[in-house]
Amino acid sequence: MKFVEFFIIVKLLLILCCKSNSKNILGLFPLKLKSHNLMFDSIMKELARRGHNVTVVSGFPKSIPIPNFTDIDVGDCDRTPVSLFEMEEAYKEHDPFFQIHILTELVKYYEDILRCPTLSKLFHSKDSYDLIITEIFNSDVMLGFVKQFGAPYISFCANPLFPWAADRMGNPDNPAYITYQHSSVILDFKGSTFYQRLFNTVIYIFAKMKYYLANLESERMKRKFFNFTSPSLDEISRNTSLILSFSHFSTNERQPLVPNVIQVAGLQIVKTSPLPKVIRK
Incomplete structure (x- = not known):
């Protein structure tokens, strides 16, 4: 009996002496973009599941x-016009200049988000x-929080x-052999011509x-x-x-990557068992 009590005491002491590895992590994804959030959210939830204290600024x-997991909801402050993402606009995706224009036009809507009452507590x-x-998208204004908190950061x-x-x-981002993502729908670099490379270079410069x-x-705004x-x-x-890029060489244009740029396409996919019948078929 004494041996059992001694064993329990030793086990408790070991548990108490163990160093905790949980971290305080802040995620900044303020734009209300559902397709983007599906990927970010899956990773942030997994970090919380593994014991880290996660705080996320988002519209979801x-x-x-x-x-x-702590939410800081800025969804009501995002004034981004829904029409920018409607189907009739999506058909313009074949125009890379239009896509770049849309990305840069969205920047002005960050001011409403930064003025959001729910965000004042974080300030x-x-x-x-x-x-x-953070997310690498069309503005780095949220990097102001990196300066404020003085913490290391990575980007999705x-x-x-x-x-x-x-x-x-x-x-490396030489447009002579690396295709800009919005130009890839109209360029084929497997047998590219001088005109295609020139056009891709113009898109790069414009972007x-x-x-x-x-x-x-x-x-x-900063x-x-x-x-x-x-x-x-x-x-x-x-x-x-570190940059985690939701891309993969099997589905996107191939590109040389430095070691701290990692492709993680499909990381948000949830495993199910058994597989749905339509997938099994």
């Missing part, structure tokens, strides 16, 4: 609370975070890498120019809401530790 709060928070996760990209994402990681102009607006001038958003973005 949980209807059923999840342990270790004045004294919490500390071990990791911040819900697409193959944008031209402005390659710069921050030193990833980077539009992003640069949109980033001027992001810088203005100064207004985060109240600092230096460093610039571009400087902060170049400290990205």
